[in-house]
Amino acid sequence: MDNSRKILTDRKVSITNPRILVLEELLGTKNPITVDELLSKLENKVAKSTLYRVLNDLKNINILNEFSTPDNQSVVELILEDHTHHHHLFCSDCGEIIDVEMAKEFENKLSKEIKRIEKEFNFIIEDHRLELFGKCTDLCLNCK
Amino acid sequence: MDNSRKILTDRKVSITNPRILVLEELLGTKNPITVDELLSKLENKVAKSTLYRVLNDLKNINILNEFSTPDNQSVVELILEDHTHHHHLFCSDCGEIIDVEMAKEFENKLSKEIKRIEKEFNFIIEDHRLELFGKCTDLCLNCK
DNA sequence: AACAAAAATGAGACTTAATCTCATTTACTG
DNA sequence: CAGTAAATGAGATTAAGTCTCATTTTTGTT
Ligand SMILES: [Mn+2]
Ligand SMILES: [Mn+2]
Ligand SMILES: [Zn+2]
Ligand SMILES: [Zn+2]
Numbered sequence: 001m002d003n004s005r006k007i008l009t010d011r012k013v014s015i016t017n018p019r020i021l022v023l024e025e026l027l028g029t030k031n032p033i034t035v036d037e038l039l040s041k042l043e044n045k046v047a048k049s050t051l052y053r054v055l056n057d058l059k060n061i062n063i064l065n066e067f068s069t070p071d072n073q074s075v076v077e078l079i080l081e082d083h084t085h086h087h088h089l090f091c092s093d094c095g096e097i098i099d100v101e102m103a104k105e106f107e108n109k110l111s112k113e114i115k116r117i118e119k120e121f122n123f124i125i126e127d128h129r130l131e132l133f134g135k136c137t138d139l140c141l142n143c144k
Numbered sequence: 145m146d147n148s149r150k151i152l153t154d155r156k157v158s159i160t161n162p163r164i165l166v167l168e169e170l171l172g173t174k175n176p177i178t179v180d181e182l183l184s185k186l187e188n189k190v191a192k193s194t195l196y197r198v199l200n201d202l203k204n205i206n207i208l209n210e211f212s213t214p215d216n217q218s219v220v221e222l223i224l225e226d227h228t229h230h231h232h233l234f235c236s237d238c239g240e241i242i243d244v245e246m247a248k249e250f251e252n253k254l255s256k257e258i259k260r261i262e263k264e265f266n267f268i269i270e271d272h273r274l275e276l277f278g279k280c281t282d283l284c285l286n287c288k
Numbered sequence: 289a290a291c292a293a294a295a296a297t298g299a300g301a302c303t304t305a306a307t308c309t310c311a312t313t314t315a316c317t318g
Numbered sequence: 319c320a321g322t323a324a325a326t327g328a329g330a331t332t333a334a335g336t337c338t339c340a341t342t343t344t345t346g347t348t
Contacts, residue, residue, distance in 0.1 A: 014295070014296075014343095014344060014345070015344080015345095016295090016296060016297080016343070016344070017297090017343085018296080018297070019296090035334085035335095036334090046297090046298095047297065047298045047299070047300095048298090048299090048300095048334095048335085049297080049298070049299080049300085049335090049336075049337080049338095050296080050297055050298070052334095052335065052336075053296080053297080053336095054296095068212060068216065072212065072216075074334080074335090089261070089265060089267060089269070091267070092270075098265060100261055100265070102257055102261075103257060103260065106253060106254070106257040109250060109253045110250070110254075113246055113247060113250040114276065116247065117233070117244055117246075117276065118278075121233060121242060121244070121280070122280065122281045123233060123235070123276075123278050123279065123280050123281065124278045124279050124281065125233070125276050125277065125278035126236075126277055126278045126279070127276075127277040127278070128274065128275065128276050128277065129274070129275045129277070130272065130273070130274045130275075131272065131273045131274075131275075132258065132261065132267075132269050132271075132272050133269065133270055133271040133272065133273070134262075134267050134268045134269035134270045134271070135267065135268050135270070136265070136266065136267050137266045137267065137268065158314095158315060158316070158324070158325075159315075159316095160314075160315070160324090160325060160326080161314090161326090162325080162326070163325095179305085179306095180305090190326090190327095191326065191327045191328070191329095192305095192306085192327090192328090193306090193307080193308080193309095193326080193327070193328080193329085194325080194326055194327070196305095196306065196307075197307095197325080197326080198325095218305080218306090
């Protein structure tokens with residue numbers, strides 16, 4: 001049984017063609033992908049309404065992370081077991097989005113600071129997101 | 145000369161009624177405000193198309209920060225001289241958005257970690273954004 | 289394998305935040 | 319107080335995302 005089917009059965013979600021196609025696509029891209037790109041890659045294979053429904057299904061079983069680019073393009077990425085907590089780096093030249101793991105020590109400091117803020121504002125903080133904006137240098141393949 | 149007029153003249157932007165009205169509204173709210181809220185507060189005073197144009201003008205003179213809520217509502221806030229670098233805390237119960245200043249020491253650690261990442265990914269990082277998601281506790285006026 | 293019930297899909301209508309157009313109004317300059 | 323450039327209002331337009339509903343697919347049961 002191949003990867004995408006297993007992902008679905010493991011989570012007791014029925015196996016359908018659109019779900020497999022979307023999963024294959026997401027498994028096939030190393031970096032996060034915009035929903036727009038996903039739409040055009042699956043054009044004529046999965047209906048737009050179905051794509052959005054499938055993405056929603058994947059969110060419901062907690063294997064899809066969704067966020068936005070600085071210019072509000074919707075972006076998705078699979079989060080499977082091997083995909084640990086990380087953040088994102090956005091290039092404003094080529095639009096590339098890169099997964100970034102911060103140093104363990106830094107994440108510890110962040111956790112502590114978050115605890116402080118929970119007290120200061122009487123909040124329960126459940127999640128955080130750190131986004132880095134900039135430009136890749138001349139080594140970037142996309143930017144040339 | 146009142147505050148909002150001064151903001152415009154200082155930046156060599158012509159003084160118009162819509163610009164003054166939008167600025168007054170933004171100056172009058174302590175926390176960031178959704179564009180939707182702004183629209184309804186200025187209903188019948190500023191046309192929708194004009195509101196978006198004015199917000200764009202304010203961005204161009206670098207006194208407006210725009211970001212999105214976790215559910216993709218567009219949010220704006222003035223950033224004047226007194227408004228230092230900070231981050232945001234979102235309550236998923238009442239929708240409140242709160243300005244948060246992280247401890248100086250933490251921001252220093254973050255800067256260092258960012259420098260490390262610049263090298264690792266051969267990037268020039270120009271900006272960052274840290275968002276905290278959670279719930280305000282029973283002390284929250286909005287949540288009751 | 290055939291069947292029935294439940295679930296998912298495709299096609300396209302619909303919603304709505306944001307942008308665009310263009311005729312009219314307003315702001316600045318001398 | 320012109321004359322010119324800039325800004326505005328009203329409404330059309332665009333497009334990401336949602337919704338509807340008739341048809342198809344999946345899955346569990348004989
Ligand atoms: Mn990622
Ligand atoms: Mn703020
Ligand atoms: Zn780049
Ligand atoms: Zn709250």
